[in-house]
Amino acid sequence: MQPFDDIDGEFKGRLxxxxxxxxxxxxxxxxxxxxxxxxxxxxxxxxxxxxxxQLVAIPNVGALGSNSSYSLYEIADVYPMHYSMLTLxxxxxxxxxxxxxxxxxxxxxxxxxxxxxxxxxxxIGYVMKAADGVSYERRAMAPLTGSQVExxxxxxxxxxxxxxxxxxxxxxxxxxxxxxxTDESIPFSVxxxxxxxxxxxxxxxxxxxxxxxxxTVIRKALRAIPDLKVVIFDVSAEYGIHILxxxxxxxxxxxxxxxxxxxxxPAAEYFKRHATPESLAGREKDxxxxxxxxxxxxxxxxxxxxxxxxxxxxxxxxxEGLVEVLSNTLNEKYGPVQQKILVxxxxxxxxxxxxxxxLELETRFGPKTSELIAKIQPLLADLPANSALKKAFDSLAKxxxxxxxxxxxxxxxxxxxxxxxxxSTAKDSPRVFVVNLPEAEDARLETANVINEVFRKRxxxxxxxxxxxxxxxxxxxxxxxxxxxxxxxxxxxxxxxRLLRHGRxxxxxxxxxxxxxxxLNTNALQQLHSYFVSxxxxxxxxxxxxxxFAIDDAFMxxxxxFQNGDWxxxxxxxxxxxxxxxxxxxxxxxxILDAYLK
Numbered sequence: 001m002q003p004f005d006d007i008d009g010e011f012k013g014r015l016x017x018x019x020x021x022x023x024x025x026x027x028x029x030x031x032x033x034x035x036x037x038x039x040x041x042x043x044x045x046x047x048x049x050x051x052x053x054q055l056v057a058i059p060n061v062g063a064l065g066s067n068s069s070y071s072l073y074e075i076a077d078v079y080p081m082h083y084s085m086l087t088l089x090x091x092x093x094x095x096x097x098x099x100x101x102x103x104x105x106x107x108x109x110x111x112x113x114x115x116x117x118x119x120x121x122x123x124i125g126y127v128m129k130a131a132d133g134v135s136y137e138r139r140a141m142a143p144l145t146g147s148q149v150e151x152x153x154x155x156x157x158x159x160x161x162x163x164x165x166x167x168x169x170x171x172x173x174x175x176x177x178x179x180x181x182t183d184e185s186i187p188f189s190v191x192x193x194x195x196x197x198x199x200x201x202x203x204x205x206x207x208x209x210x211x212x213x214x215x216t217v218i219r220k221a222l223r224a225i226p227d228l229k230v231v232i233f234d235v236s237a238e239y240g241i242h243i244l245x246x247x248x249x250x251x252x253x254x255x256x257x258x259x260x261x262x263x264x265x266p267a268a269e270y271f272k273r274h275a276t277p278e279s280l281a282g283r284e285k286d287x288x289x290x291x292x293x294x295x296x297x298x299x300x301x302x303x304x305x306x307x308x309x310x311x312x313x314x315x316x317x318x319x320e321g322l323v324e325v326l327s328n329t330l331n332e333k334y335g336p337v338q339q340k341i342l343v344x345x346x347x348x349x350x351x352x353x354x355x356x357x358x359l360e361l362e363t364r365f366g367p368k369t370s371e372l373i374a375k376i377q378p379l380l381a382d383l384p385a386n387s388a389l390k391k392a393f394d395s396l397a398k399x400x401x402x403x404x405x406x407x408x409x410x411x412x413x414x415x416x417x418x419x420x421x422x423x424s425t426a427k428d429s430p431r432v433f434v435v436n437l438p439e440a441e442d443a444r445l446e447t448a449n450v451i452n453e454v455f456r457k458r459x460x461x462x463x464x465x466x467x468x469x470x471x472x473x474x475x476x477x478x479x480x481x482x483x484x485x486x487x488x489x490x491x492x493x494x495x496x497x498r499l500l501r502h503g504r505x506x507x508x509x510x511x512x513x514x515x516x517x518x519x520l521n522t523n524a525l526q527q528l529h530s531y532f533v534s535x536x537x538x539x540x541x542x543x544x545x546x547x548x549f550a551i552d553d554a555f556m557x558x559x560x561x562f563q564n565g566d567w568x569x570x571x572x573x574x575x576x577x578x579x580x581x582x583x584x585x586x587x588x589x590x591x592i593l594d595a596y597l598k
Contacts, residue, residue: 003156007046034123036122042080042081046117052077055152058072060142062141071141074581075121081116081118134159169223174189178583188582191573195221199500199527200529201475201514201525201528201532202214209564209565211473212242214511217511218246227467235474241287241593243432245592246432251431252430253418254299255301260273266292318363319350319360319361322350323347365400366403415449422450445488454468459506465507475520518544533551565585565586567586570582
């Protein structure tokens with residue numbers, strides 16, 4: 001393998017200087033970035049081949065005496081220079097300036113000794129050893145100013161950046177093609193399992209393609225990970241269309257909180273409730289048969305959103321709520337003294353009962369609870385009739401007596417059934433769930449409830465299968481920096497932070513997408529190991545991403561020139577080597593949908 005590409009002997013560059021930039025971060029600390037300024041001989045062929053995202057190798061102090069150790073830098077900017085440009089200013093007459101510029105223009109065609117190429121590159125934190133074969137090591141070594149710079153070859157870049165699966169189909173791991181290579185297309189592949197397992201976020205302005213990229217990754221992940229299930233909380237009503245082919249091909253469930261099942265044309269109602277990509281607008285007649293198949297296969301269900309405060313009320317039908325009631329009796333100012341003495345012993349009996357019957361605090365009361373009441377009531381016999389502790393267990397006995405021996409089956413589809421289906425290992429159980437939640441407050445509460453319920457069931461099941469990926473689009477609605485209980489942001493933020501912090505060990509994973517990073521819960525953001533970044537016009541958002549994820553400012557500024565589908569990925573786990581900024585153009589999910597509709 002040739003480690004370097006000299007562009008047919010025309011690439012000749014040297015390191016001119018290393019410049020240092022220090023600025024304040026959003027939390028008033030300071031951060032320092034270093035960039036390399038490289039001068040390269042100008043030829044039309046070289047200037048056409050160089051682009052943002054390519055990698056260069058600069059000899060470092062380890063190369064002294066061996067010439068085999070290089071510090072790797074990624075190109076952030078390239079522009080041609082002419083000696084006459086340096087002295088050209090408005091103090092000179094317009095005719096002279098025009099004459100100079102015409103001469104400069106002519107010399108771009110063939111090159112001259114007055115022209116050169118200016119390259120700005122930022123370090124990626126890796127050293128390349130090229131003595132016996134090519135190897136990479138994550139460490140910092142000072143580059144040698146004035147030394148000859150080498151351009152990495154395609155093979156070296158693929159070895160450094162791209163994940164190469166051993167047995168699986170490579171296209172299932174490819175997200176698109178690397179940017180910066182004008183004369184050839186290099187597929188960009190990542191480790192899909194690690195990308196999903198170690199949490200991921202996409203950050204981009206509206207219309208940059210967040211949903212498009214997310215839909216592409218969902219397709220790849222479902223093929224690459226056989227036991228994966230995907231749960232999408234769809235606030236913007238996009239994924240019921242974006243992955244329509246997947247919903248028809250795989251066991252799936254599309255859920256709505258507003259019922260239109262009795263409509264004469266449910267396919268039209270379904271289509272009306274979704275946002276359709278612009279390139280596919282006006283093709284309702286092509287969509288209707290595909291959507292109708294979802295209804296024919298029984299994949300569309302309707303749910304009722306839970307009432308505000310219903311979760312708090314439900315807590316008092318569990319052992320956790322019972323313990324809370326008992327603890328509150330200790331605060332009674334005029335309560336009997338013997339009642340306060342008995343409370344700790346009663347709580348111990350409850351804990352022992354739960355251990356013996358392998359129950360959790362969150363378990364609801366059932367017929368078996370009568371055994372617990374029978375153990376505790378003799379202790380309360382000497383308490384006054386108006387004792388709060390005695391009344392609590394008298395009321396509990398009435399509640400338990402009213403519970404049927406065999407619980408009634410819930411009519412229709414329910415939130416409890418959703419949690420059961422998510423964790424089901426049955427072969428015919430749904431693998432993809434799209435939960436349409438158009439109202440933000442309902443979305444926050446239901447998302448928190450589902451995540452918490454899945455957590456509880458997974459912890460009790462003592463199994464790590466199936467793996468579950470929760471997709472949160474419009475994450476600014478779920479994990480804002482400032483939360484309130486009244487609008488559900490407190491509940492959703494705590495549930496998502498718990499998922500991001502602890503979900504990995506239970507094979508419960510998260511993918512978040514947002515257009516506004518500035519006001520998100522930074523504790524949650526710190527748990528992400530992979531970050532997809534596209535155009536973000538607000539400087540504060542770009543600076544926050546740069547500070548939070550240690551991405552050089554030079555790379556963040558280049559995202560402003562991105563086209564739709566262009567992305568900057570930094571990953572600690574999914575690429576071949578960790579934390580290298582990768583510029584790539586993603587596959588277009590709409591092309592797959594277009595082919596599916598034909």
